[in-house]
Amino acid sequence: MDDNFKIADAPAAAEIPVFVLSFRQRDEVAAAAAGGGWRVVAARRPDGLEQRFLASGASVAVIDAxxxxxxxxDATKALGAAVEAHGGAILILVSQSDTVHMRHFYDAGATHFLGSPMSSAAMAHAIRFAHRHVDRLARSRGQTSGAAEPLGWRFDAEMRSLQLTPGLANLLGLSEAPGLLSVMRRLDPEDRTLVRTALSRLGRDHGSTAFAHDLPGVGRVVQHLQYDHEAGSLHALVEALGVAPDASVAVRDALTGARDATSARRWIDRQLGEGQTIGVILIGLNRFETVNTAYGREAGDALLRGVSRRVAEVARAQLGQAAVVARIGGSEFLVASPGATGVQLAEAEARLEEAISRPFVAGGEIAHLGAKMASSASVAGDSAASLLRRASEALLGDAVPVEPNAPPLEELANDLHRALERSEIGVRFQPQVAIASGQIIGVEALARWQHPQLGEIGAETLFLAAQRAGLEAQLSDHVQRRALTAAAQWPSKLARLRLSINVTASDVGRAGFADSLLGRVDASGFPRARLTVEITESGIMADLTEAARLLSQLRAAGCRVAIDDFGTGYSSLAYLKALPLDYLKIDKRLSHDITGAHRDRVVVRGVIDMARSLGLAVVAEGVETDAQLDLLAKEGCQYFQGYLCAEPLDVPALANLVQG
Known part of the structure; x- marks a missing residue:
């Protein structure tokens, strides 16, 4: 769906919302619908589907099956009654081979369907026909079409004028043409930052985006933004997620027995508003997704329930019955307690770590989990957002290990400007070996800082210091440039090796980064076809949409792409299907685990089998023993890197190793 298409004879379409539900390709389908000129409210999950459809103001729902x-x-069945009651239409997108099943969709309430392969133009016309169906129904009933009056606004950049829809103006208690500052003052400082970030994502190539926040007088909303380059105006549909009563306030998360993130934040804000001090502990489970893969989703759900019970037991034993437990992400939990001191939080963390480290039963097997934790206590002026942000930063800061005996990060951060200016930071190359043949087929470029007083400092500590100094982008550019320049000048005996370089989470969010990186590659003279770009799970999940777009651009330009350190994050395996990947690199901890208990080997086997079923080659990192390599080979791993072959090497040592 890459046609640059817009309906020329439907000027009113720009004012008409369309609701899109796509489980696999939300952004692509939303872009195609937006290309037809409609205001798009898009969703990837069916949670609260009927409520979200009605709140969107749309009369046509597009369900991508x-x-x-x-x-x-299931989604069609959930929407069928509501769509029929409001005189709407449901357009189903299906693969051509699945059109034989359309009878079931018809029985569930679908009114139109479109089979793939399909162009953006075909889909836009299908939506247009569905709207004609809605209009005819409305005329026959003597009604106007539409499920509800949409909430939205329009900003004219040239005139600096803001216009609200009557429905939104009434909810906010403002005029339909308020001043921009009067609206911005209604937002919390954190939400203003969200607005600025969302606006920065809009460009000529990316005309739509969305973000969620709390809007006074409305509740939790999603703002769906679209920028019209020709008119120079910005349009937004405001999807009010809180139109219906929020059941999560009264009913705990059915999956885990815990509160959800929204209700937990409300509880914290309420306690802080009453003058209470609050202590929080954030818990991020390690290896949950790999266990989930090995034993299945049902076992994974049972595992989360078991974790929740243990966390709740420990929290209330250590912090009192008033402690609140919330599941705030796929495998992340929050403990919050009024009046908790730093000592109490530290003791609770130790007990929680011990409780989670005990074995769980999953799918009839014994499963082991670990957890990273961070705590924070409220200070004067805190909100739930600021308190949780401090805890989250502490959790992320601990997520990347610093080398033993490394100096304080603040000291390194202060020295980093000088290090970049004096070219103290270079690269080493660690070989990647084909297990079947024993041949070195590529290398990964790893940063090394030759500090004049402290000696060699590795990449993990180096990039943590760069984050602290606000120099992550400059450091990433420097390391990539040094790696490419060195590889382009390799001697002939290295001329067939592939080069892997790393991009960071901050690189993913940088405007025009793909073009900058490709320009850097071409300027170095290193061939794109021999380059692999690696990105970590955390880098992908920081902004999945941007990461997918970046990887697609790099792959289309002739590079290969890999997900690095797989098995350490808290993300879902489902995103792998949607990303343009060539390699999956197993984190060194999983490589080490394979020589442990039988259950550890089952987990590694599940990851390798999953990767191979998706057509991905598997590289095991951190392989140090023959026993590890032998078991990885038996499970189907194709490549490895680690000290069993060699440490990261300079170019002469690498050439000698390859030649020898």
Whole structure:
């Protein structure tokens, strides 16, 4: 769906919302619908589907069932009655081979369907026909079409004028043409930052985006933004997620027995507003997704329930019955307690770590988990957002290990400007070996800082210091440039090796980064076809949409792409299907685990089998023993890197190793 298409004879379409539900390709389908001129409210999950459809003000729902037939049929059944009651239409997108099942969608309430392969133009016309169906129904009933009056606004950059829809103006108690500052003052400082970040994502190549926040007088909302380059105006649909009563306030998360993130934040804000001090502990489970892969989703859900019970037991034993437990992400939990001191939080952390480290039963097997934790206590002026942000920063800061005996990060951060200016930071190359043949087929470039007083400092500590100094982008550019320049000048005996370089989470969010990186590659003279770009799980999940776009651009330009350190994050395996990947690199901790208990080997086997089923080559990192290599080979791993072959080497040592 890459046609640059817009309906020329439907000027009113720009004012008409369309609701899109796509389980696999939300952004692509939303872009195609937006290309037809409609205001798009897009969703990837079916949670609260009827409520979200009605709140969107749309009269046409597009359900993308390609590769998700059962989910698509369930969604159609969930929406059928509401769409029929409001005289709407449901357009189903299906693969051509699945059109034989359209009878079931018809019975569930679908009114139109479109089979793939399909162009953006075809989909836009299908939506247009569905709207004609809605209009005819409305005329026959003597009604106007539409499920509800949409909430939205429009900003004219040239005139500096803001216009609200009547519905939004009434909810906010403002005029329909308020001043921009009067609206911005209604937002918390954190939400103003969200607005600025969302606006910065809009460009000529990316005309739409969305963000969620709390809007006074409305509740939790998603703002769906679209920028019209020709008119120079910005349009937004405001999807009010809190139109219906929030059941999560009264009913705990059915999956885990814990509160959800929204209700936990409300509880914290309420306690802080009453003058209470609050202590919080954030818990991020390690290896949950790899266990989930090995034993299945049902076992994973049972595992989360078990974790929740243990966390709640420890929290209330250590912090009192008033302690609140919330599941705030796929495998992240929050403990919050009024009046908790730093000592109490530290003791609770130790007990929680011990409780989670005890074995769980998953899918009839014994499963082991670990957890990273961070705590924070409230200070004067805190909100739930600021308190949790401090705890989250502490958790992320601990997530990347610093080398033993490394100096304080603040000291390194102060020295980093000088290090970049004096070219103290270079690269070493660690070989990657084909297990079947024993041949070195590529290398990964790893940063090394030759500090004049402290000696050699590795990449993990180096990039943590760069984050602290606000120099992560400059450091990433420097390391990539040094690696490419060195590889372009390799001697002939290295001329067939592939080069892997790393991009960071901050690189993913940088405007125009793909073009900058490709320009750097071409300027170095190193061939794109021999370059692999690696990105970590955390880098992908920081902004999944931007990461997918970046990897697609790099892959289309002739590079290969890899997900690095797989098995350490808290993300879902489902995103792998949607990303343009060539390699999956197993984190060194999983490589080490394979020589442990049988259950550890089962987890590694599940990751390798999953990767191979998706057509991804598997590289095991951190391989140090023959026993590890032998078991990885038996499970189907194709490549490895680690000290079993060699440490990271300079170019002469690498050439000698390859030649020898």
């Amino acid at each position: 390609r590769g998700a037939m059962s989910e698509g049929l």
